[in-house]
Amino acid sequence: MFLFKFYFLIFFIFMSSTLNAHAYLDPGTFSIIINFLIAIIAAVGTYISLFWSKIKKIFKKKKDDDDER
8 A cells, every 4th residue: 555655645746746748649649538427428338238148146135134133
């Protein structure tokens, strides 16, 4: 955990510096980022829909167990 905090601190200090990057981000870059976000949302939705019955069984068992007590 210490190592994670150390790396996070180094990353935060590095990113909070106010140096100019002199970089250019063309519109294609943002298109790739948007496509990546849409793909993640689609993958999560597909994963949930494939295992929806198993997810419902987990919660249904817990509810049934609570009713029996």
